[in-house]
Amino acid sequence: MTETPDLFGPVKLGALNLPNRIVMAPMTRSRAPGNLPNALMAEYYGQRASAGLIVTEGTAPAPNGRGYIDIPGIYSDAQIEGWRAVADAVHAKGGRIFAQIMHVGRISLPEFQDGADLVAPSAVAAAGQMYTPSGMKPLATPRALTEAEIETLIEAYAQAARNAIAAGLDGIEIHGANGYLPNQFLAPNANQRTDKWGGSAENRARFLVAITDAAAAAIGADRVGVRISPGNPFNDIDDPDVEDTYTPVIQGLSGKGLAYLHFLDAKPAFDVIGLARKHFGGPIILNAGYDKARAQADLASGRADLIAFGSSYISNPDLVERLKQDAPLNAPDQGTFYGGDAKGYTDYPALAA
Numbered sequence: 001m002t003e004t005p006d007l008f009g010p011v012k013l014g015a016l017n018l019p020n021r022i023v024m025a026p027m028t029r030s031r032a033p034g035n036l037p038n039a040l041m042a043e044y045y046g047q048r049a050s051a052g053l054i055v056t057e058g059t060a061p062a063p064n065g066r067g068y069i070d071i072p073g074i075y076s077d078a079q080i081e082g083w084r085a086v087a088d089a090v091h092a093k094g095g096r097i098f099a100q101i102m103h104v105g106r107i108s109l110p111e112f113q114d115g116a117d118l119v120a121p122s123a124v125a126a127a128g129q130m131y132t133p134s135g136m137k138p139l140a141t142p143r144a145l146t147e148a149e150i151e152t153l154i155e156a157y158a159q160a161a162r163n164a165i166a167a168g169l170d171g172i173e174i175h176g177a178n179g180y181l182p183n184q185f186l187a188p189n190a191n192q193r194t195d196k197w198g199g200s201a202e203n204r205a206r207f208l209v210a211i212t213d214a215a216a217a218a219i220g221a222d223r224v225g226v227r228i229s230p231g232n233p234f235n236d237i238d239d240p241d242v243e244d245t246y247t248p249v250i251q252g253l254s255g256k257g258l259a260y261l262h263f264l265d266a267k268p269a270f271d272v273i274g275l276a277r278k279h280f281g282g283p284i285i286l287n288a289g290y291d292k293a294r295a296q297a298d299l300a301s302g303r304a305d306l307i308a309f310g311s312s313y314i315s316n317p318d319l320v321e322r323l324k325q326d327a328p329l330n331a332p333d334q335g336t337f338y339g340g341d342a343k344g345y346t347d348y349p350a351l352a353a
């Protein structure tokens with residue numbers, strides 16, 4: 001008889017041994033002016049160190065990967081030093097932390113690029129708007145990446161992974177979800193290329209698999225996780241055949257000893273979790289809309305190995321303890337999700353000692 005995995009019990013995740021199966025989901029908080037991780041961020045992540053694993057907010061691997069206001073990067077020496085303080089704060093409290101590597105591609109504006117071109121698989125703008133200091137603006141039309149630039153970007157992901165380790169972080173998560181650059185390559189409406197990076201599902205999967213392989217070669221597969229969101233239309237993703245698209249993605253990420261596969265599983269269009277269970281060969285993290293009961297049910301059924309919590313982690317630094325005790329949760333304040341200071345960031349109370 002196999003034992004039911006305990007949400008509050010240990011689990012091995014790639015190179016790491018976690019004390020519990022609770023993951024803090026990656027969340028952009030736009031509190032990194034100058035794209036630099038800072039002391040306030042170190043305090044925030046340190047407060048959440050009892051998570052089995054923290055995944056940081058989306059972090060740009062290259063200057064042209066920036067979108068949104070005040071998001072951090074991981075391509076300069078100063079950024080590495082900033083991340084070192086974050087890693088130290090989490091480790092000092094006994095935690096573990098992966099950096100989420102996010103290249104936004106076409107989900108950006110020229111003003112976030114310091115004069116460089118906005119780049120994406122194809123010159124197709126996404127429908128949508130972005131907040132800027134001078135108000136909301138429609139997303140801009142990107143320029144199509146050249147094949148040489150794609151190779152440069154793949155190396156940028158590998159270097160971002162090396163930089164994460166240099167900063168003392170425990171590994172990285174490749175952001176392949178939510179309509180950002182790797183997801184743009186996957187989606188037929190955003191990727192209209194006719195070279196080996198577009199067209200067939202295998203070709204569209206090539207970029208996500210290539211950046212994952214490059215990062216794994218740089219720091220070890222057991223310190224690299226990947227997040228995907230099959231069927232999620234967020235950020236103007238339109239994919240008429242999710243099964244066709246994600247079958248080569250799962251195959252391309254399987255059997256390589258990656259730390260985990262993380263699903264934003266809001267609208268599963270086919271049994272992609274089952275497909276991953278069959279082929280991937282490592283831990284599966286599921287996310288979106290979980291509470292304790294549903295988390296335990298998905299662990300018990302074998303659907304998930306770990307559960308990631310998003311907005312409840314914004315407002316509950318001691319989420320593990322609260323879930324364990326069935327204590328009430330603080331409600332998150334959406335008005336302070338993005339930007340600002342300590343308010344709505346580091347001032348949510350833990351349970352009284």
Ligand SMILES: Cc1cc2nc3c(=O)[nH]c(=O)nc-3n(C[C@H](O)[C@H](O)[C@H](O)COP(=O)(O)O)c2cc1C
Binds near residue numbers: 311
């Ligand atoms: C403020 C905020 C910022 C987010 N930023 C990111 C991000 O940078 N990267 C990412 O993969 N998901 C991001 N997400 C999505 C979360 O990781 C998570 O999928 C979502 O909140 C659903 O989980 P929940 O129902 O537990 O909140 C963000 C969500 C929120 C609320």
